[in-house]
Amino acid sequence: MRVAAVMTAAAVLTLGIAGPKGGVHAAPALIDPHSVMSDPEQARADYVEHCSGCHGQHGDTVPAHLPELQGRVGWFMCTPEARAYLLRLPNVAHSRISDNAELADMMNYVVFVLGEGTAPVGTRPFTGEEVARERVHALTNMNLTAERLRLANQLVRQCHAPASIRALYIGEKR
Ligand code: HEC
Numbered sequence: 001m002r003v004a005a006v007m008t009a010a011a012v013l014t015l016g017i018a019g020p021k022g023g024v025h026a027a028p029a030l031i032d033p034h035s036v037m038s039d040p041e042q043a044r045a046d047y048v049e050h051c052s053g054c055h056g057q058h059g060d061t062v063p064a065h066l067p068e069l070q071g072r073v074g075w076f077m078c079t080p081e082a083r084a085y086l087l088r089l090p091n092v093a094h095s096r097i098s099d100n101a102e103l104a105d106m107m108n109y110v111v112f113v114l115g116e117g118t119a120p121v122g123t124r125p126f127t128g129e130e131v132a133r134e135r136v137h138a139l140t141n142m143n144l145t146a147e148r149l150r151l152a153n154q155l156v157r158q159c160h161a162p163a164s165i166r167a168l169y170i171g172e173k174r
Contacts, residue, residue, distance in 0.1 A: 030117070031112050031117075033109075033112075033113065035125075036108040036112050036125035037105040037108050037109060037125070038101070038105060039102075039105060040105075040109070042102065042105065043102075043105040043106045043108065043109040044109055044113075046097055046102065046103075046105075046106040046109075047106050047109050047110060047114075050091075050095055050096065050097065050106075051091070051106075051110070054066055054091075055067075055069055056070075058070055058114065059073065059110065059114035059115075065168065066168060066169070067148075067168040067169065068168065068169035068170065069110060069114045069115065070114050070115075070116065071114075071115065071116040071117075071118060072115065072118055072165060073086075073110060073111055073114060073115040073118065074111050074112065074115030074116070074117065074118030074119030074120075074123070075115075075118050075119075075155050075159065075161040075165055076111075076151070076155065077111055077115075077119040077120060077123045078119075078120050078123075078155055078158070078159035078161070079151070079154055079155065079158055079159065081151060081154065082151040082154060082155060084134050084137075085139070085147065085148070085151055086107060086110075086111070087107065087126070087130065087131055087134035087135055088134055088135070088137050088138055088139045089138075089139060089144075090138055090139060090140070090141060090144070092107065092135070093134070093135040093136075093137075093138035093139075094135075094138055099128075100128035100129070100131040100132045100135070101127070101128030101131075102128075103128075103131050103135070104125070104126040104127050104128045104130065104131045107126045107131070108125045108126055111123075111125075111126070112125070120159070149166060152165050152166040153166065
């Protein structure tokens with residue numbers, strides 16, 4: 001499964017490089033929410049309740065020392081490790097949403113709706129099984145920053161993500 005997903009991403013990249021702006025996602029694909037979430041309304045409500053306090057209703061809380069999700073977070077779906085990172089984030093893995101399928105739906109809302117077409121075309125949505133598998137390997141706040149930077153470099157190298165993905169938000173002073 002994972003190999004197939006990576007190959008799909010690679011195939012998309014090949015096409016993307018020839019795209020109008022030289023970017024993979026010059027024209028974000030519109031997705032049908034029902035194709036990636038069994039209950040889009042519940043997923044949105046869960047996001048607003050559990051995540052928007054820090055990340056904003058539209059994933060757009062800036063400036064704050066918080067990662068900007070809007071129009072960016074989908075890039076993390078491009079490698080298996082970065083995809084797993086999204087489910088291992090402390091606030092996600094330890095979320096009070098104990099139902100794995102419900103959490104998968106909410107993360108699909110984050111990646112496919114807030115991410116606005118930055119997930120590679122053909123990306124498989126998260127499933128409850130995948131959430132169950134990854135959330136037991138929650139990252140600690142200790143190693144989070146280094147791990148994020150390592151993965152961001154991977155996205156730039158392997159997926160041609162914009163270099164700005166290394167920063168938490170565009171314009172971050174480091
Ligand atoms: C208390 C504030 C807070 C809450 C609540 C919170 N987050 Fe976060 N989130 C952060 C911070 C800070 C980071 C940066 C990594 C870290 O320190 O955990 C982060 C990192 C992330 C990232 C990685 C983005 C990147 O560019 O690396 C995602 C995705 C994310 N959070 C999604 C969520 C989701 C989904 C929820 C709701 C279940 C949530 N967060 C709840 C503060 C929060």
